[in-house]
Each structure stands twice: as C-alpha cells, then as structure tokens.
Amino acid sequence: MKRVKSTPRPGWQAYAESLGFKFHTIDGEPYWDESAYYQFSLRQIEQDLEDVTEELHAMALDLVPDILADEQKLDQLAIPEDYRDALAASWQRGDPHLYGRMDLVYDGSGPAKLLELNYDTPTSLYETGFFQWVWLEDQLMRGELPAGADQFNSLQDKLEQAFANLALPQPFHFTSVRESIEDKGTVDYLLDIATQSGVDGRYIALEDIGSLDGQYYDLQGEPITGLFKLYPWEFLLEEAFAEQVKTSETLWLEPLWKLLLSNKGILPLLWQKHPGHPNLLESHFDTGKALDKGWLRKPLFSREGANIELVTADGQRLSEPGPYQDAPFIRQRLQPLPMFDGNYTLIGSWVVGDSAAGIGIREDNSLITKDSSRFLPHIILD
Amino acid sequence: MKRSKKAALVLMAPAATLLLAGCGEQQQEVHVFHNAEECAAFYHPPAECQAEFERAEALHTQVAPRYQNQFECEADFGAGQCETAPERHQSGSFFMPMMMGYMAGQMMNRGNLAGGQAQSTQQSAANNRSAVPTQPLYKSRDDRSTFRTASNQAVASQPGVARVRPSAVQPQRAQLVRRGGFGQQAAVRQQAARQQANRQRSYGS
Numbered sequence: 001m002k003r004v005k006s007t008p009r010p011g012w013q014a015y016a017e018s019l020g021f022k023f024h025t026i027d028g029e030p031y032w033d034e035s036a037y038y039q040f041s042l043r044q045i046e047q048d049l050e051d052v053t054e055e056l057h058a059m060a061l062d063l064v065p066d067i068l069a070d071e072q073k074l075d076q077l078a079i080p081e082d083y084r085d086a087l088a089a090s091w092q093r094g095d096p097h098l099y100g101r102m103d104l105v106y107d108g109s110g111p112a113k114l115l116e117l118n119y120d121t122p123t124s125l126y127e128t129g130f131f132q133w134v135w136l137e138d139q140l141m142r143g144e145l146p147a148g149a150d151q152f153n154s155l156q157d158k159l160e161q162a163f164a165n166l167a168l169p170q171p172f173h174f175t176s177v178r179e180s181i182e183d184k185g186t187v188d189y190l191l192d193i194a195t196q197s198g199v200d201g202r203y204i205a206l207e208d209i210g211s212l213d214g215q216y217y218d219l220q221g222e223p224i225t226g227l228f229k230l231y232p233w234e235f236l237l238e239e240a241f242a243e244q245v246k247t248s249e250t251l252w253l254e255p256l257w258k259l260l261l262s263n264k265g266i267l268p269l270l271w272q273k274h275p276g277h278p279n280l281l282e283s284h285f286d287t288g289k290a291l292d293k294g295w296l297r298k299p300l301f302s303r304e305g306a307n308i309e310l311v312t313a314d315g316q317r318l319s320e321p322g323p324y325q326d327a328p329f330i331r332q333r334l335q336p337l338p339m340f341d342g343n344y345t346l347i348g349s350w351v352v353g354d355s356a357a358g359i360g361i362r363e364d365n366s367l368i369t370k371d372s373s374r375f376l377p378h379i380i381l382d
Numbered sequence: 383m384k385r386s387k388k389a390a391l392v393l394m395a396p397a398a399t400l401l402l403a404g405c406g407e408q409q410q411e412v413h414v415f416h417n418a419e420e421c422a423a424f425y426h427p428p429a430e431c432q433a434e435f436e437r438a439e440a441l442h443t444q445v446a447p448r449y450q451n452q453f454e455c456e457a458d459f460g461a462g463q464c465e466t467a468p469e470r471h472q473s474g475s476f477f478m479p480m481m482m483g484y485m486a487g488q489m490m491n492r493g494n495l496a497g498g499q500a501q502s503t504q505q506s507a508a509n510n511r512s513a514v515p516t517q518p519l520y521k522s523r524d525d526r527s528t529f530r531t532a533s534n535q536a537v538a539s540q541p542g543v544a545r546v547r548p549s550a551v552q553p554q555r556a557q558l559v560r561r562g563g564f565g566q567q568a569a570v571r572q573q574a575a576r577q578q579a580n581r582q583r584s585y586g587s
Contacts, residue, residue: 020394045384123586133389150384157386177568182584192393206568210559213472217559231568231585241563262587303587323571358385371584380384 001040001108003340008034009138020189021131023182026372032127033374034135036341038361040380044108045152045359052112052279053349053356056102059277060117060261061354063269064091067260076285077265078300078328083237086246087256095255096166097353098228099125099159100262101360103369104347107338111278112347114270115335116298120254120262121232123182124348124375126189128360129155132377149379153358155350156193162353163197169225169251171200173218176230178205183230190228206231214247226251233259234301234327264300264330286329291317294334300327305370310334312367320368337367344369409545412514413486414529414538421486424542431486434516438484442518443468445532445553446478450560455479460523469558476558482521483529485537485544485551487514513548532556 009015012034016024024032040049067073068088079087101122106112133153139145174191176183187203194201202218209224210217216224227250229236236242237259245256260266267283274280286297296310306322312334337344343363350357364373415421421431448467449455455464455477467476519529519537529538531551538544568585 019391042384118587121586123584129386130389130391133386136385153385155386156389177565177585179568179572180584183586186586188394189391192391196390196392207562207565209564210557210561211563212559221555221557221559231564232587235567235571235585236564239564239566304584 001038001044001106003036003343003345004039005036006034006139007144009135009142016131019131019134020185021126023185024131026182029372030374032131033363033376037376038340038345038378040108040152040378041382042150042380043382045380048106048112049104049347049349049359050152050356052104053102053351054354056114056279057100057351057354057356059270059274060119060266063266063273064257064260066273067269073269076269076328077260077263079259079263080237083242083245083256087259090252090256095251095257096253097255097258098162098166098253099353099357100254100258100351101348102351104349105335105337106347107345113281113335114267114279115281115332115346116264117261117266118348120258121230121303122348122350123186123230124360124362125155125186125350127375128153128348128350128358129159130189132360132375135377136379145379146381149381151358151377151379155352155358158352158355158357159190159193160197163194163199168199168253171202171222172226172228173202173204173224174228174230175204175206175209178207187228187230209241211241211244214244216241216244216248216250224248224250226253228253232262232301232303262301264298264302265328267332268330281335282333284331286331288329291331295331296334297329297331299324299329302327305368308368310367312336318367320370337364337369346373407547407549410487410512410514410548412537412544412546413542414483414519414544415486415541416483420541434486435484437516438486438518439481441515441553442481443478445556446481446518446520447532447534448476448478448556448558450476452477456523458523459520460526463521463523467556471558478556479520481518483519483541485514485517485519485529485531485546487512487516514546514551515553517551517553 013024068091074084099122100117100119102117103115104112105115133151136151140149174187176187191201191203204218208219218224229252233256268285271280271283291297291309291311293311293315294313296308298308302322302324305320307320307324309319311317337346344367346362346369348360348362359378361376361378362369362373363376364370418431418435422428452464459479463480464477465480467478469476517531519531521528522530527539528536530536533554535550537546537551
C-alpha cells in the first residue's frame with residue numbers, strides 16, 4: 001500500500017458535474033481529490049481487506065439474535081423500549097438489507113482494525129462506486145496508469161444485482177432530507193442503479209412523506225410500500241410519524257434491525273464475544289471516567305466524526321464538537337490512523353448484501369476523520 | 383477483475399432543459415364573490431350567479447383542505463371557521479374550512495341581462511368553456527381579506543374581477559394525508575451544529 005502522486009485530469013470538475021457529482025468541492029474545499037491515489041497489491045486487497053470485511057460482517061450479523069434475546073444489551077444500545085418489538089419483528093421476518101460500510105484502520109501490513117460499522121446510512125457511495133471507477137477507466141485510457149491496473153470496486157455491479165434480486169415492492173420510493181445536496185446525490189445514484197435493475201423507483205423528500213391511519217403516503221396520495229431512506233433510524237424514531245413504523249406495511253431499506261448494527265455499542269459487544277480478535281479493537285461501554293492515554297470516546301450514534309474525544313499514547317488530547325451529546329458513549333482503544341505524505345488515511349470497506357464490494361479512501365489532516373476529509377481513488381497493481 | 387464490469391448512469395446525466403408549462407401562460411379574467419347575492423349586486427344575471435355558486439359549493443366538499451381535528455383546522459382558518467368533512471379517520475372526523483366565497487371562471491353576460499336570463503345557464507356555460515373551473519374560495523385566519531383557493535393560491539383581495547394563471551388554480555382532490563412528520567431531527571441537529579460553528583451537510587455516515 002502506497003500513496004502515489006498523480007496529475008488531475010484537466011477539466012475534471014465540469015465533467016464531474018455533468019455526471020451529477022455536484023459535491024466534488026464543498027464550501028470551496030476539495031472533497032474529491034485526484035492529485036494522488038493509493039496503490040495496493042492484490043494480496044493486500046483480498047486477504048487483508050476483502051476477507052476481513054466479510055468475516056467482520058458475519059460476526060456482526062451473528063450478534064443480532066444475541067442482542068434481541070437480552071434486554072440488558074438492548075438497554076446498553078439505548079434502543080427505545082417502544083420499538084423493540086417492531087425491531088425484533090423486522091429481524092424475524094427477514095426484512096432484507098442492502099448495504100453497509102465499515103471503517104478500517106490499515107497501513108498495508110498487519111491486520112486491519114475495525115473502527116466502526118456505518119450500517120444504516122453509509123455515504124460516499126457515488127464517489128466510490130461510480131466516480132472512482134470512471135477515474136480509473138479514464139486514466140487507463142489516457143495511459144496515465146499502468147495497463148492492467150485494477151480497482152477493488154464491484155459496488156455498482158453488486159448493487160444492481162441486489163436490486164434485481166430483492167423482489168422489492170413496486171413502486172419503490174427513495175428519500176432524503178430536502179436541504180442536503182450530498183444526500184440527494186447519493187440517493188439519486190441508488191435510484192439510478194435501481195432503475196437500471198428494473199425497479200420502478202421514485203424520489204420523495206423526507207419532509208413530504210404523508211401519514212394517515214398508520215400508513216405512509218407519497219405526494220400522489222398512494223401508499224408507500226417500500227422506502228429507501230438516507231436518514232438514521234435513531235432520528236426517525238424520535239419524530240412525529242415514528243409511531244406508524246409499527247403499523248405501516250412499508251418495507252424499509254435499511255431495515256429497522258440495522259439500528260442494532262449501526263450503533264457504536266456493537267463494538268464492545270463484538271469485543272465481549274470475540275475478545276482478542278485480530279481485527280477488533282478493545283472496546284467497552286463508557287462509564288464516564290477520564291480517558292486513559294491511548295483511548296477514545298464516541299457516542300453510540302454520531303456521524304462524520306462529531307463528538308469524538310481521544311487521548312493519544314503520549315497524552316495529547318483531541319476532541320471534535322458536534323450535535324450528538326445526548327446518547328451514551330463507548331470507549332475504544334486508540335489505533336491511530338496511518339500517515340501517508342502528512343495525511344491520516346482511513347479505509348471505508350463496503351458490503352452489499354453479505355459480500356465485500358469495494359473500498360473508498362478518505363484522508364484528513366487530523367486523527368479524527370470528519371466531513372471535511374477528502375476522498376482519494378485507489379488502484380490494485382502487483 | 384475486482385471492479386464493476388460497467389458503471390452506467392441513466393438518470394443522473396443531465397436531461398435537456400424542460401420548458402416550464404407555466405412560462406408565458408396567458409392570464410384569464412375571473413369573477414370573485416362572497417356569495418350569489420353579491421355576484422348579482424355586481425350587475426350579473428342572478429340565475430348565473432346562483433348556478434356558479436352551486437357549482438363551487440359542490441366542489442367544496444371535494445377540494446377543501448383536510449385536517450385531522452378541529453384544532454389544527456382552526457389554527458389555519460380561525461375559530462368557528464371550520465366544519466366536519468365527509469371522511470372519518472380512526473379517532474373521529476376530518477375537518478375542513480368553510481367556504482368563504484367563490485371564483486366563477488365562466489364569463490358572465492354582463493350588461494346583457496335580457497339575453498342572459500333567456501339563455502339557460504347550461505348553454506351559457508357550454509358557450510364559454512373556460513380554462514378556469516368555477517371553484518370555492520377560502521380565507522386564512524391571519525389574512526381575512528384575501529380570497530384563496532383550496533390549495534392556498536391567493537386570487538383576489540376584494541370581490542369583483544380578478545386575473546389568474548389557469549395552471550395555478552386547477553382544483554385538486556383534497557389530501558387526507560398529514561405531512562411534515564419526518565425530518566425534524568435534521569433541523570434540530572443542524573441548529574446545534576451551527577451553534578458550534580461546524581457543519582452538518584449529510585445525515586449519512
């Protein structure tokens with residue numbers, strides 16, 4: 001694994017926009033960054049990332065029945081009591097899941113370590129599955145990359161197969177918060193892939209969803225039979241229309257049971273079941289006492305690095321503010337992100353259905369990867 | 383190969399710019415009144431005034447905005463300004479605002495009283511097919527002068543002649559569905575994030 005400097009394709013921004021990538025630059029700061037790429041060997045990809053991703057995914061799914069059978073664990077994960085029956089039902093019915101992303105610390109050697117599972121509303125999907133793929137093909141065509149360079153990225157192929165195989169109710173709706181162009185971009189991409197798989201997909205802004213007699217309705221007044229939501233379950237369950245989750249016939253992607261796995265509390269539970277596993281970091285539910293050196297604290301529910309606090313091995317304290325102070329916290333042994341050319345590097349490893357489906361790389365100037373981090377493409381070359 | 387065989391987009395590539403139907407649309411003259419008597423007082427044939435009023439009244443029960451309860455309806459339309467709607471839900475009746483006036487889309491035979499009265503109103507309507515259907519009007523709690531359509535389109539602030547864009551005033555069956563019950567947490571967290579001067583641009587992770 002190495003970082004290789006690269007010349008950005010001239011005029012790529014306009015091309016990106018023509019393909020619907022409207023958030024390649026955010027508040028004047030680059031988000032998509034092709035001034036460098038990461039290079040992996042096939043062995044690194046297959047043994048250290050692909051196999052590990054599928055193993056960790058299986059371990060996580062394996063925990064679901066354990067948690068459902070144990071009120072104490074549900075308490076520890078702060079699952080609202082009012083929705084525990086509905087959550088258990090969504091698991092017992094076998095409500096399907098589409099995708100997830102796990103964040104891994106990996107520097108090219110030694111076991112990758114699991115930082116967390118983003119299993120409810122994972123993002124950076126478009127830039128991973130589509131724009132990174134286009135970058136590779138484009139640079140191969142231009143001769144800027146060695147012939148034979150490949151990429152660990154079957155995300156779009158696997159999503160297309162998943163949409164074709166899930167037998168989703170039709171029409172199937174896709175929703176996101178109206179004001180977020182980034183979320184709309186991600187949802188548009190999924191809607192595009194679903195359409196190519198023959199799904200009758202339709203977009204509705206989250207705020208436009210209607211409710212009547214325990215069902216959800218679209219703007220035409222038709223019941224919403226299936227809904228992909230890029231909006232966290234822990235938010236939905238606190239809102240005015242939450243109650244209808246129990247009564248509606250809506251099939252949700254991701255399903256309600258994903259609330260268990262997108263929860264940082266899964267990390268201490270994984271550690272309890274598999275103590276010392278090479279791909280896990282020691283984790284515990286937080287008791288509130290001061291952090292020791294080499295540990296970090298994060299809320300059960302948070303996004304984009306918000307509300308994370310850490311103390312490095314040499315006692316340096318680092319924290320990121322955010323709007324997620326209201327949930328319990330976990331603590332996790334600090335595995336510092338590796339540094340390449342002065343950047344801290346994090347690997348997002350995707351799962352579609354139950355298969356590993358590719359990676360996306362984020363770089364930040366801090367040990368805490370935030371929404372200000374940049375996305376860099378990668379290649380496989382032996 | 384570890385990558386997708388293809389990665390195509392069918393929807394996200396830009397579509398040709400669509401001409402909006404509303405652009406350059408001709409406005410049409412309509413007549414707005416509180417009731418049939420006022421219409422007649424404005425020197426229109428009383429029979430036509432009455433016929434158009436009844437037409438609007440018939441539409442009222444179909445298009446008036448629906449509320450889960452009287453309280454929510456009166457919050458928008460004022461105390462005592464709401465009535466029960468024909469439909470029921472789990473815990474009672476829907477409510478809707480009372481009709482406060484009407485908009486006649488047909489051109490009435492002003493100044494031709496003899497002819498107008500001789501003609502049957504049906505014939506008159508047929509001869510004057512309008513792009514604006516005759517429909518009920520409402521008044522909101524905080525603005526008692528403005529006449530609004532069932533979909534809250536302001537059309538006039540006083541009785542008499544008004545000009546409207548036909549596409550903006552097409553009556554639609556009332557929605558019984560409540561909206562806006564999802565998305566509040568996004569707003570709350572957004573505000574908290576702003577206070578701490580950091581951004582929250584996505585609700586993904």
